[in-house]
Amino acid sequence: MNNTEQIKKSLNKRYRKEKRFRFLSLLAVLIGFACLLILLVDMVIKAWPAFIQTEVKLDIHFSQEKLGLATNFDPEELQNANFRGLIKQSLQQLFPMVRKRSDKRALMRLISVDAEYRLRDKLQAEPQLLGQTVPIWLLVDDDVDTYLKSDKQFGRVSQEQIAWITELEQQERFQKRFNYWFFQTGDSREPELAGILGAVIGSFYTLLVTLLLSFPIGVMAAVYLEEFAPRNRWIDFIEVNINNLAAVPSIVFGLLGLAVFINFFGLPRSAPLVGGIVLALMTLPTIIIASRSAIKAVSPSMREAALGLGASKIQVAFHHVVPLAMPGILTGTIIGLAQALGETAPLLMIGMVAFIVDIPQGATDAATVLPVQIYLWADSPERAFVAKTAAAILVLLLFLTVMNGLAVWLRKKFERRW
Amino acid sequence: MNVSTLLVTLVALALFSYVFGKQRALSIAKHNRRSLHSIPSYYGYMTALWCGLPALLLLFLWLLFETIVIEQLLIASLPADIQSLPSGQLSLVLNDLKLLATPDLMDSTEQTKLEAVKYLLSMQEMSNSLRTVLVLILALAGAAWGFSRVIGKTPARLLVEKVVLFFLILSSTVAILTTIGIILSLLFESIRFFGEIPPQDFLFGTEWSPQTALRSDQVGSSGSFGAIPLFLGTLLISSIAMLVAVPIGLMSAIYLSEYASPAFRSVAKPVLEILAGVPTVVYGFFAALSVAPFIRYWGEMIGLDVASESALATGLVMGIMIIPFISSLSDDVISVVPQTLRDGSYSLGVTQSETIRLVVIPAALPGIIGGILLAFSRAIGETMIVVMAAGLSANLTVNPLEAVTTVTVQIVTLLTGDQEFDSAKTLAAFALAIMLFISTLILNIIALYIVRKYREEYE
Known part of the structure; x- marks a missing residue:
């Protein structure tokens, strides 16, 4: 057997190996895709219950006597009137058999604690309802909601409660509707009342501070480094610093914020202001690096033409180079902000984990942000919060998709080759 | 006003x-x-x-x-x-x-x-x-x-331009000021910590229970700050992550840069990079509520005792997060390898996969190793996944089915509770952070040095 034959014999084996290698590498790409797909599908499946909220129809008799109001009462007194009693009365009429105190309490627990405030708002809006009996849709408690959604496989409702729920179901007193409440309120200890508006507004203020700080500083630093800086050790040192900052763990920035801005300068804890400053320091490297490459891409002939017409170096930079590089700079900025929007760890360090119900009114109010809200809800024991968490994740991912889509669109639309 | x-x-x-x-x-x-x-x-x-x-x-x-x-x-x-x-x-x-x-x-x-x-x-x-x-x-x-x-x-223009230039220079020093701020704040608090706890106890101690008691006669009032279990836990989880990410990331990079058609590549690359854009808190939730129970369930099916906060689940999900780092960094260095090397190999009758394994990868190896080091430093500094999915109590083990805790988890738990700022407990967080900062810094410097050195070789 000569050499040629030997090689021919081994060829088949080598081709098989070739195919196997190629298949394995394709498999790796597909595994990556699969991970992404599983992640997204898992979130969507977990999130859907949060977008639907169950309500129960109760016939509420707005009796003046039950509310504890005198005949000529002051409208102010409505604030503290006994609306809970109305719900109790209505439930009593539905289930006259329930007598024991503990059972009555269990019965009341079917309804969300928020229901009495809804009744109060309703009566304040329509005072003519006083003395009448009207059917009103009220939120059910999160345990009941979960029970109804999870095909009756949920342990936190008792046998009696299940009986009552079945009874209510037979009377067709339940309705499911889109949970717009989720987008209109701040955080709450009660899952059925918790919303993400507070976190979204907090994220907005935080990102606003980040943008106002990191964009001008980042662009100016990039302009200096590309257009003015002499080539020396000092500038090399700055560059090494920027590259290293890009790789510093985010939690370390949080400790910086805690030690410097909160403990040393006495800025308010939990405020979007401090969060924004910390995130601005984190996004700076991203913006500087992106802006530098955008500035570098501007053709030297532009600069030479401007200089030739008598422009000063500063004029060249700000009248010609920066406007031409702006699409690239904006793309980098948006990507940097998208990273900042998803960042959690440094914000935990500066106290943005506080439980905050109110919707923040400004950058110095205590606030939380979307990713931190996700972290807080993921830690909550109530099962209904799992869906809320996944729903908040979907909202966060939606924002990120929009921002990154904007960046891609900007790049495509204004990309210019010299 | x-x-x-x-x-x-x-x-x-x-x-x-x-x-x-x-x-x-x-x-x-x-x-x-x-x-x-x-x-x-x-x-x-x-x-x-x-x-x-x-x-x-x-x-x-x-x-x-x-x-x-x-x-x-x-x-x-x-x-x-x-x-x-x-x-x-x-x-x-x-x-x-x-x-x-x-x-x-x-x-x-x-x-x-x-x-x-x-x-x-x-x-x-x-x-x-x-x-x-x-x-x-x-x-x-x-x-x-x-x-x-x-x-x-x-000379108004000259005056204005001087001010503008001053601000440009000032902006470019913000990066340095940030680095100095980080180093000083970490160092300052760490020195106070090491004033209370001797450095050798911290670096080589194997017992981590940072509870400092309210009264001096309480049990365990001293608190012990031996950080070895934390370092080991961090290493365990990041190693699992690298075991997942390196093969998948590297093989994807090979497919995308050597085999894939331009059309497939232009779709697949951004899709893989989405994985890097997903916020880590989302991965944390995924690890804690989906992957960990899944692994626990299958572990019990085959008779293994899996902790519900197992290092395996955490590392697995962290690995998924790291895949795009490895694949895009490797992709970059593989595409820098000159085509002449491949052509030379083909002309000797070598198949494509053999060329990749015997010519392209060895040529790109320094760059790939640099990328892996960068990804590893990202893994040890990662916080949210481990905070949500890894354990809280220190556990000196290398068994991936058990719960371990990491440096970043401890920093977060030490600093998010309510306590006065001066206790050894909060200061310990800064000492941990400085260890983290130094190790990621060293990893980065080595990695950047290798990558730069390698680029110069072919340019």
């Missing part, structure tokens, strides 16, 4: 100064076109800068030192027995007073505190009005001075 209204007023004043300065320059130019050194708008900018800059600087300094000065004055006004309290208790008293110092809480305040609170409120009010008055006076004076300088021979 509060700070934001003051800022808005300042901006408005600066705008007016711009308009007036420019107008004046224009009127000079009307008489004699060549008498001006610069274009009129530069005189406007100059006036605006004179109006805005000194006032802003004053405002900034005022805000910086306001709280500290007021606090000192407040302490000085307090009775002597409170003044002599240790600093921790004193800061509690101060915080208490600050919380009380809102108009609607005044009624409910105890008589003893009332005086101090009133004093604090009056000082805050005075500081506020003094600040407003001084800043506005400085702004107006600056504007007037700038306006008086709008004469033909003032």
Whole structure:
């Protein structure tokens, strides 16, 4: 057997190996895709219950006597009137058999604690309802909601409660509707009342501070480094610093914020202001690096033409180079902000984990942000919060998709080759 | 006037100064076109800068030192027995007073505190009005001075450009200031920590239970700060992550750069990079609520005892997060390998996969290793996934089915609870952070050095 034959014999084996290698590498790409797909599908499946909220129809008799109001009462007194009693009365009429105190309490627990405030708002809006009996849709408690959604496989409702729920179901007193409440309120200890508006507004203020700080500083630093800086050790040192900052763990920035801005300068804890400053320091490297490459891409002939017409170096930079590089700079900025929007760890360090119900009114109010809200809800024991968490994740991912889509669109639309 | 209204007023004043300065320059130019050194708008900018800059600087300094000065004055006004309290208790008293110092809480305040609170409120009010008055006076004076300088021979453009250049230089030093800030704040608190706990106990101790007791006679009151279990836990989880990410990331990079059609590549690359854009808190939720229960379920099916916060689940999900880092970094270095090397190999009758394994990868190896080191430093610094999915109690083990804790988890748990800032417990977080900072820094420097060295070889 000569050499040629030997090689021919081994060829088949080598081709098989070739195919196997190629298949394995394709498999790796597909595994990556699969991970992404599983992640997204898992979130969507977990999130859907949060977008639907169950309500129960109760016939509420707005009796003046039950509310504890005198005949000529002051409208102010409505604030503290006994609306809970109305719900109790209505439930009593539905289930006259329930007598024991503990059972009555269990019965009341079917309804969300928020229901009495809804009744109060309703009566304040329509005072003519006083003395009448009207059917009103009220939120059910999160345990009941979960029970109804999870095909009756949920342990936190008792046998009696299940009986009552079945009874209510037979009377067709339940309705499911889109949970717009989720987008209109701040955080709450009660899952059925918790919303993400507070976190979204907090994220907005935080990102606003980040943008106002990191964009001008980042662009100016990039302009200096590309257009003015002499080539020396000092500038090399700055560059090494920027590259290293890009790789510093985010939690370390949080400790910086805690030690410097909160403990040393006495800025308010939990405020979007401090969060924004910390995130601005984190996004700076991203913006500087992106802006530098955008500035570098501007053709030297532009600069030479401007200089030739008598422009000063500063004029060249700000009248010609920066406007031409702006699409690239904006793309980098948006990507940097998208990273900042998803960042959690440094914000935990500066106290943005506080439980905050109110919707923040400004950058110095205590606030939380979307990713931190996700972290807080993921830690909550109530099962209904799992869906809320996944729903908040979907909202966060939606924002990120929009921002990154904007960046891609900007790049495509204004990309210019010299 | 509060700070934001003051800022808005300042901006408005600066705008007016711009308009007036420019107008004046224009009127000079009307008489004699060549008498001006610069274009009129530069005189406007100059006036605006004179109006805005000194006032802003004053405002900034005022805000910086306001709280500290007021606090000192407040302490000085307090009775002597409170003044002599240790600093921790004193800061509690101060915080208490600050919380009380809102108009609607005044009624409910105890008589003893009332005086101090009133004093604090009056000082805050005075500081506020003094600040407003001084800043506005400085702004107006600056504007007037700038306006008086709008004469033909003032080199307005040069002045403005000098200021602009100064700000450019200042911005470029922010990165350095941040690094210095990080190092100083970590170092300062760590030194205080090592004053209480000897460094060798921290670095080589195997017992981590940072509870410091409220009373000195309580059990375990000393707290032990041996960080070895944390380092080991961090290494275990990141190693699992690398075991997942390196093969998948590297093989994807090979497929995308060597086999894939341009069309497939242009779709697949961004899709894989989405994995890097997903916030880590999402991965944390995924690890804690989906992957960990899944692994636990299958572990029990085959008779293994899996902790519900197993290192395996955490590492697995972290690995998924790291895949795009490895694949895009490797992709970059693989595409730098010159085509001539491949062509030479093909001409000898070598198949494509053999070329990749025997020629391309060895040529790209330094760059790939650099990328892996970068990804590893990302893994050890990763916080949210481990905070949500890894354990809290230190556990000296290398069994991936058990729960371990990591450096970042401990930093978060030590600092998010309610405790005074000076205890060894909170200071320990800074000591851990400095270890983290140093190790990621070293990894990065090595990685960047390798990558740069390798690039030069082929360019």
